Each structure stands twice: as C-alpha cells, then as structure tokens.
Amino acid sequence: MTAETSQTLDRGLRVLKLLADTDHGLTVTELSNKLGVNRTVVYRLLATLEQHALVRRDLGGRARVGLGVLRLGRQVHPLVREAALPALRSLAEDIGATAHLTLVDGAEALAVAVVEPTWTDYHVAYRAGFRHPLDRGAAGRAILAARQGGLTEQGFTLTHGELEAGASGAAAPLVGVTGVEGSVGVVMLADAVPERVGPRVVDAAREVADALR
Secondary structure, three states: OOOOOOOOHHHHHHHHHHOOOOOOEEOOOOOOOOHHOOOOHHHHHHHHHHHOOEEEEEEEEOOEEHHHHHHHHHHHHHHHHHHOOOHHHHHHHHHOOOOEEEEEOOOOOEEEEEEOOOOOOOOOOOOOOOOOOOOOHHHHHHHHHHOOOOOOOOOOHHHHHHHHOOOEEEEEEEEOOOOOEEEEEEEEEEEOOOHHHHHHHHOOOOHHHHOOO
C-alpha cells in the first residue's frame, strides 16, 4: 500500500475478487484468513458491501457476490466496444468481411461490437447483441480453445456453416486482458476462409487486447 491508496477500499475490492472466484461463497472466517485481517474488519467490509448490493449472505452465513455487481457490469460492454472499434473497422475494411468482438456471457457468446465493410457488394448481416453457444461458431470456439489450452499454433479458429449456412468464420481470442474473456473475428459468405485471414484476425485481436490493457 502507498500513501495515495485507501487500505479499506483495497480490502473491499479484494473481498469482491475472492468471492468472484468461488461458486460456493466464503465464510467470515475464510475471508479473514485469506485477507490476513481479523473477523471484525471482515464483518464491517461485508456490511458496507451489502448496503450497495455488491455482496449478499445466504442463510448459512456464507458471503457471495451480490446482484449490484451486474449493474456495474452492464457499463463494461460500451467501454470495451469503444476501445475495440478502431481495430474492428480496420479488419473489416482490409478483409472485406463483417468483423466482430465477442465476449463470454454465462454459457453463451455475445457479440458486443460489429463492423461491416463499406466497399463490398454483399456481406453477412451480423448484429451486436447476437448470442450463440460457446461451442458453435469461430468466436465461441476460439474462446473455449484459449480457456482449455487447446488453441492451434497459428492462434486462430476456423469454422464453416455452424451458425449460418454458407458462412465461414475465423476468430482469435483476446489474450492477457484481465477480467475480459472474448475473441475478435470475421464472418463471410465463403466455402472456406482465405489463407491470409487467420493471421490478420490474430493481429486484430492483439490490437484490441492492447487497447483494453
């Protein structure tokens, strides 16, 4: 801790991070041990976080992340979208295909930003807000591959016809962005993705990741 930081705020944020990393919640004693502070401090931290609906405690006394976190989380997508748009525009214009940024939302992939090329006669209509299972489509498969350590050496994933008949996709995961799990990709009307597209998608994903750090 430095003179410019708040110890209490730091501890409160650490509580939220600890709770976010568990599916079963934590007791006051468990939090006390993990934080290295006494139980009284933990009680005060939890009481404050509960007032803002950021933490809730179940009947057994275990603390869990509260619904108030969802309200904060809704504001993340516009910020991420804004940071990603320059790289997506460049990708869409270069490849001549619809470019998108996709983030994990529960068990689904959610397109949060989409840019269509301006110079093509036709392209795939792919809208922000579109959802699909993580195990279908290049965007979701790239995320799963990165999560499971199964990404190819080239760093991208290719698919054909999984979300729309006749459409092919290429996507690369965002790497090294704390708190954000997603991918950057393109979707095009083609039987196969041209060879140069995969590496170009990887470059775009790297640009977006750099913008989000």
